[in-house]
Amino acid sequence: MPSGALPGSESPDQAMERPEALPEPRRLHPLPRGLVELYGLLAVLFVLVPEWMAGGALAGLREGRVGSELPVASGAWRRIPELRLASMTLAELRQLAGAWQLRGYGRLDREQLTARLLRRIQARGRKPL
Numbered sequence: 001m002p003s004g005a006l007p008g009s010e011s012p013d014q015a016m017e018r019p020e021a022l023p024e025p026r027r028l029h030p031l032p033r034g035l036v037e038l039y040g041l042l043a044v045l046f047v048l049v050p051e052w053m054a055g056g057a058l059a060g061l062r063e064g065r066v067g068s069e070l071p072v073a074s075g076a077w078r079r080i081p082e083l084r085l086a087s088m089t090l091a092e093l094r095q096l097a098g099a100w101q102l103r104g105y106g107r108l109d110r111e112q113l114t115a116r117l118l119r120r121i122q123a124r125g126r127k128p129l
Contacts, residue, residue: 081121085114093117 085093093113097105100120105113 081118085117 088096090110090113093110094105097113097117100117102116102120105116108116
């Protein structure tokens with residue numbers, strides 16, 4: 001290396017002359033075939049069989065039901081206006097606000113609109129729908 005050259009500024013010809021030692025690739029030791037088959041059997045026993053059993057149990061529960069898949073609304077859902085408003089979409093909330101003639105409801109976000117509707121419900125003592 002010349003005395004005025006920087007340590008990392010070798011010419012490409014000089015760099016090609018000196019081969020860099022590449023690390024030897026890491027070798028993985030293969031598992032015995034019997035152990036791989038045992039792991040496969042354990043995966044089937046602990047993962048797939050319980051899923052299959054749960055699926056069969058759920059299918060059995062669905063067969064006995066008649067009508068709607070949804071549970072009947074609880075009494076609390078009908079009595080408490082917060083729950084009723086929380087289950088409504090923003091479009092339904094805006095329709096309700098329009099029906100109750102709340103001013104400026106179109107520019108309110110969901111939380112502000114719900115708060116205004118709850119104040120109106122509590123002030124008048126009526127249910128949301």
